[in-house]
Each structure stands twice: as C-alpha cells, then as structure tokens.
Amino acid sequence: MSDASAETAETADPGPATPDTADWTWVLTRSCPDCGFDPRDVRPDGVPEILLDAKQRYAAVLARPDVRARPSAGVWSPLEYCAHVRDVCDVMRGRLEQILDGGGETVRFANWDQDAAAVEKAYWRAEPDTLRHELVAAFDAAAEAFGWPTEKQLAWPGLRSDGSTFTAETLGRYFVHDVLHHLWDVRG
Numbered sequence: 001m002s003d004a005s006a007e008t009a010e011t012a013d014p015g016p017a018t019p020d021t022a023d024w025t026w027v028l029t030r031s032c033p034d035c036g037f038d039p040r041d042v043r044p045d046g047v048p049e050i051l052l053d054a055k056q057r058y059a060a061v062l063a064r065p066d067v068r069a070r071p072s073a074g075v076w077s078p079l080e081y082c083a084h085v086r087d088v089c090d091v092m093r094g095r096l097e098q099i100l101d102g103g104g105e106t107v108r109f110a111n112w113d114q115d116a117a118a119v120e121k122a123y124w125r126a127e128p129d130t131l132r133h134e135l136v137a138a139f140d141a142a143a144e145a146f147g148w149p150t151e152k153q154l155a156w157p158g159l160r161s162d163g164s165t166f167t168a169e170t171l172g173r174y175f176v177h178d179v180l181h182h183l184w185d186v187r188g
Helices: 003-011 023-027 042-060 078-101 114-121 128-146 168-185
Strands: 156-161 165-166
Touching: 023 168, 042 078, 042 128, 042 168, 078 114, 078 128, 078 156, 078 165, 078 168, 165 168
Parallel strands: none
Antiparallel strands: 156 165
C-alpha cells in the first residue's frame, strides 16, 4: 500500500460513534464508578491546575502511534476523543464567560450537540500535531478562565438547554469530570 492510499485509509470516515445520550449531571453529587472522579475532591480554585495537568496527558495521548485506531466499532479513537476535549474546553470556557457576563442573573446556554460536532468537524481526520497545538491552546484558555471567578461569582447560575442548572462552581466540577473521564476512556 502506498503512502497516499495509507493516508486515505487513515482518514476515511470510520462511521458514526454511538451517541452519548446520558445525563452526566449526577457526577456533581457522587463519584463516577468508571473513572473514579469524586466531586468532593474538586475545589473551585483547583480547577485550573487539574486542567493544566490534563493538558499534558492529552498531549502525550496524541503522540501515540495508534492514536487513530478505534478500540471497537462505535467508539471514538483517542484522536477523536482529543478533538472532542478540545471543543469541550472551548464550550465550557464560553459557558463560564457567559455566566460571568450575566452578572448574577440566570443565563441560558445554547445547545451543543457533541455528536454533531464530531461529524461536522470530521474529528477522525484531525492531524495529531495540529490538534495538539489546538488542544494545548484550548486547555490554557479554559484554565485561565476558570481562575477568574470570585467567591461571589461562583454561585452565579447558568441553565443548560435541557433544563440542568449549573453555577460557575458546579460547571467547573462538571467540566473536570468530562476531561478526566475521557482520559480514562483513552487510558491517558
């Protein structure tokens, strides 16, 4: 197989991943039996440090030779998970900024369909080196933003399109779980 055909095979659409329709907000009140996340272990002022540590671990995942390999049908490859996490960083940073801009009034978050984003952006076609730079930048921006809220602002509310209510504080915890859970998914 030539290099050109190998690249085509690597970047061919692997088909859809099984959509995740679970409501993960329960991780705000109890531990995750899969990844071991415990919401009681996450202080608001600790979120940036957790994100910066995760950034390094994801960067290492992107250096793996099998980064494009899906572990089974319908399950994202480590590359696809990294592209998703890059977008999660941007979405969560945006939601936090929206809460802070709301000045204490309840803000409403736009819906974000993670499965549609994966297809629209063709996560499986990402170039690992390019994605690494984008992921690092997204983690850095999110870590900086989650260092901004004051004690008072941590209680300011935001409402997800499905009706789930967050505060700046619980949004940070939810975000940390997502990031750490996907590290568990990719064995990072």
